[in-house]
Amino acid sequence: MTRPLLRPFRLSTLALLGAVAGCGGGSSESVDMGQGRPDLPPIVIDVEGPPVRYRITELHVPTLEDVWAGVPVGHNVDRRGDACGVPDFPGGVDNALIDLSTALTSFEPPTAPVDLQAAIDTALACPPDAEPSVCTRLDLIVTVTSGVGLTVVSIEDAEGASLAAPFVGSLDGSGNLHATAMEFTLAIPYQAPDGPVTISLRVRDMRLSATITAESLTNIVLGGVIYEDDFEAMLMDVLPRLGDQPTFEDVQSLLAGLYDVEVELTCSALSVGFTGVATAVAAPATPE
Numbered sequence: 001m002t003r004p005l006l007r008p009f010r011l012s013t014l015a016l017l018g019a020v021a022g023c024g025g026g027s028s029e030s031v032d033m034g035q036g037r038p039d040l041p042p043i044v045i046d047v048e049g050p051p052v053r054y055r056i057t058e059l060h061v062p063t064l065e066d067v068w069a070g071v072p073v074g075h076n077v078d079r080r081g082d083a084c085g086v087p088d089f090p091g092g093v094d095n096a097l098i099d100l101s102t103a104l105t106s107f108e109p110p111t112a113p114v115d116l117q118a119a120i121d122t123a124l125a126c127p128p129d130a131e132p133s134v135c136t137r138l139d140l141i142v143t144v145t146s147g148v149g150l151t152v153v154s155i156e157d158a159e160g161a162s163l164a165a166p167f168v169g170s171l172d173g174s175g176n177l178h179a180t181a182m183e184f185t186l187a188i189p190y191q192a193p194d195g196p197v198t199i200s201l202r203v204r205d206m207r208l209s210a211t212i213t214a215e216s217l218t219n220i221v222l223g224g225v226i227y228e229d230d231f232e233a234m235l236m237d238v239l240p241r242l243g244d245q246p247t248f249e250d251v252q253s254l255l256a257g258l259y260d261v262e263v264e265l266t267c268s269a270l271s272v273g274f275t276g277v278a279t280a281v282a283a284p285a286t287p288e
Helices: 008-022 064-068 097-104 116-125 228-241 248-255
Strands: 052-060 141-146 151-156 162-171 176-192 195-212 216-227 261-263 266-281
Touching: 052 116, 052 216, 064 097, 097 116, 097 248, 097 266, 116 176, 151 176, 162 195, 176 216, 195 228, 195 266, 216 228, 228 248, 228 266
Parallel strands: none
Antiparallel strands: 052 141, 052 266, 141 151, 151 162, 162 176, 176 195, 195 216, 216 266, 261 266
């Protein structure tokens, strides 16, 4: 499937990130933005403090009750109104995961439901030393480094493996963070009858907003899209290992009316959104 070209604002973000990651805090040269676009001027980034690490302790798949209560449930990930015959939520918000999650918990015997929220809750609360037969811990560590007029954000697991490579965001005087990343991998441990299974969601065009303090990240809203081929390949791999859970054909019938984001003029991506809270944690000890 042909993928869309990078949008100009995303190219700018990548250029900023290149300056951060590869030039020791800035760039003394302009950045070539391609034919027909003005070069990005030199960037100087002043880091005001050390990185602050937060562990996500709550991550929620929003519900229709949240929508009715006016709670933020996602972002306008396609930057347009209704598309693909799927209406947006108020404010142009895209989050087809709400309907999908509800449908997955509605299967009746002999088909067992798939409860993503229960799996996330169990994994986030799982002790680090738990036996795999009991639970598998999910660590999502968000690191924020503040500069002048921007922040650099990354998401890693407990071992330091990158889940979302460093990306640039804005931070206002009230501590409101807004950032966009190319990709974020959310690997949800799911306790199946024969052992833990990983439900891996490859979220593209990820948008993150939150309110930052020294102690916590609150009002986290994380949204993006999952391409149809990525999602269905994951389902075909995972569902046969979940015991009495639904088959791929069961879930595929649900997905037919949920792909709500166009990729190259084809309705072939699923919008997703999560809300959450994170708590500041200490940096890992440096080996002597």
